[in-house]
Amino acid sequence: MLFLTTVEVFDGFSSQWGFSSGDMVANAAGAGLSVYQELRWQEQRIKIKFSFSESKYAQYRPDQLGTSYLEHLFKDYNGQTYWLSGNIHSFLKPDSKFPKWLNVAVGYGVDGLTGARANVAGTESFERHRQFYIAPDIDLTRIPVKGKFLKTVFETIGFIKFPAPALELRDDGSIKGYWLFF
Numbered sequence: 605m606l607f608l609t610t611v612e613v614f615d616g617f618s619s620q621w622g623f624s625s626g627d628m629v630a631n632a633a634g635a636g637l638s639v640y641q642e643l644r645w646q647e648q649r650i651k652i653k654f655s656f657s658e659s660k661y662a663q664y665r666p667d668q669l670g671t672s673y674l675e676h677l678f679k680d681y682n683g684q685t686y687w688l689s690g691n692i693h694s695f696l697k698p699d700s701k702f703p704k705w706l707n708v709a710v711g712y713g714v715d716g717l718t719g720a721r722a723n724v725a726g727t728e729s730f731e732r733h734r735q736f737y738i739a740p741d742i743d744l745t746r747i748p749v750k751g752k753f754l755k756t757v758f759e760t761i762g763f764i765k766f767p768a769p770a771l772e773l774r775d776d777g778s779i780k781g782y783w784l785f786f
Contacts, residue, residue, distance in 0.1 A: 744758035
């Protein structure tokens, strides 16, 4: 929460972006989700995950969306998707044969943003969209492995959404399927 609040404060001082109360609510909800699950179930049944694939928009606003892959990863919201990945097995009876590592994930992303509240000159033709996704996911931390090293690797990268088929629903009502979405 401290890290994300710092990001919002810096955005608040940026003339290009500005403070986002919606982002602050999402940050608090994410922290609250983690605390709630520990108090309720003593485990994280629903995890927040992240995925990224480069968008076409950074080339139009490299000053704001980045000039390298690493900058795109952090600055280009068009390529970012945020997921809630729920572990199905943890909501079933303990003797269920359902795979413990298989999750269902719902995601949120945006497309066509080249400015904070409106697209800037030269990019007005890009339509801005909110995107919602549903996809299977893998919880690497629930795959039984031998050895501390591999277990540590799985726990470390467990916040990354596993590439999988997905359905996208846009705010304009259109639906699109992907054989593999990351």
